[in-house]
Amino acid sequence: MAARPTPAPSPIATPSPAAPRFIAADLIRRQWAKAENRAGCAPVAFTDEGGGGGTPRPATFSGGWAVAFDVPGTRSAYGVAGPGLLSADRGPPYAQTRRLARQWPYFMELDQLERPSFAGFGLEGARPYRADNPEGRGENSLAYVRIHRQHCTYNVWSRLGRAHLEVLLGGLQLLPVEN
Template identity: 60%
Template sequence: MPFSADRSAPARWALAALAPLALAACQNEGRVHSAPKEAYKPGGWAIAPELTRLEWGKAENRKACAPLVFTDSAGATINARPAEFSGGWAIAFDLPGLRSAYGVAGTGLLRDDDLDSAQEKERKLRAQWPYFRELPGLPQASYAGYGLQGAKPYPTDNPEGTGLDSLAYVRVGGQKCLYNVWSKLGRDHLEALLDSLRML
């Protein structure tokens, strides 16, 4: 019927005009949801938060060195205990037959830390360590310099650091201490621990 066809034509034109707007809205929403890395929490739960708060609360540096926890053990057994760290706090994780297999520590305060700009702090850490990693799950700017103990690179015949002691120095935005993260379970394990760090 011509009359009904004429009446539906404006509606069809309106729908056609709105389609690109609806598509654009969906695309924008997708970008917003996929963008922030900060929302990702590998394990979803803090590991040993009560013990960490207890040890941090006794540390000399607690006012300028907030407690950090892992949210993912990267498959390793979780057996946490306090560890000694002069002027700071530390949590170590033991495995059967391997003491202090991995852990995290807030070391003593850094001298003259306020004198360096944020860029200078990052430059120094990059220069000290063979590997560098940004840590988007922590207050910015946060990053780690890491490698084998002694700030050495992983050997070419053992690039995963199997059986070797890996260590990272971690800087966290707004904190005046240097954090240590260590693992005796290889490079991949250390990197997974770094990515899982969150502030309590």
């Protein structure tokens, strides 16, 4: 009896990257849809809230949009905003990079977004974290975020500490707008 040919191995399926899970996506889209600056300031959302577990709610930013997250005992514990356009926002990316790097004590590239996308951050008022509280626990951490091809400087904030703010920044993504 003739030997049966061995079947060719099936090709290994390469898993497609999973679509990110956006936090508070519907609320962000609704707030963004009402904003004056929506043509140049796309909606963004967190894909990781760093264990914050907050309850999202609309927040007010003149000319723009915002969503804040409340946790027990702390209103607006963290959040994201696409504020109204400032004249300084109109500059080219290289000028924005220099401006934010000079203004803020800490700087990080946001590799999950199209380059150049980056954030300048620290304590509110563009101050460094204090030596006696390098993690900024209980203080107002704030980041100014520039995303390539967007014409606004986004705000991301956290009162849950520097590490929490960095997780939020690392999980920030452009939010697809459904038609």
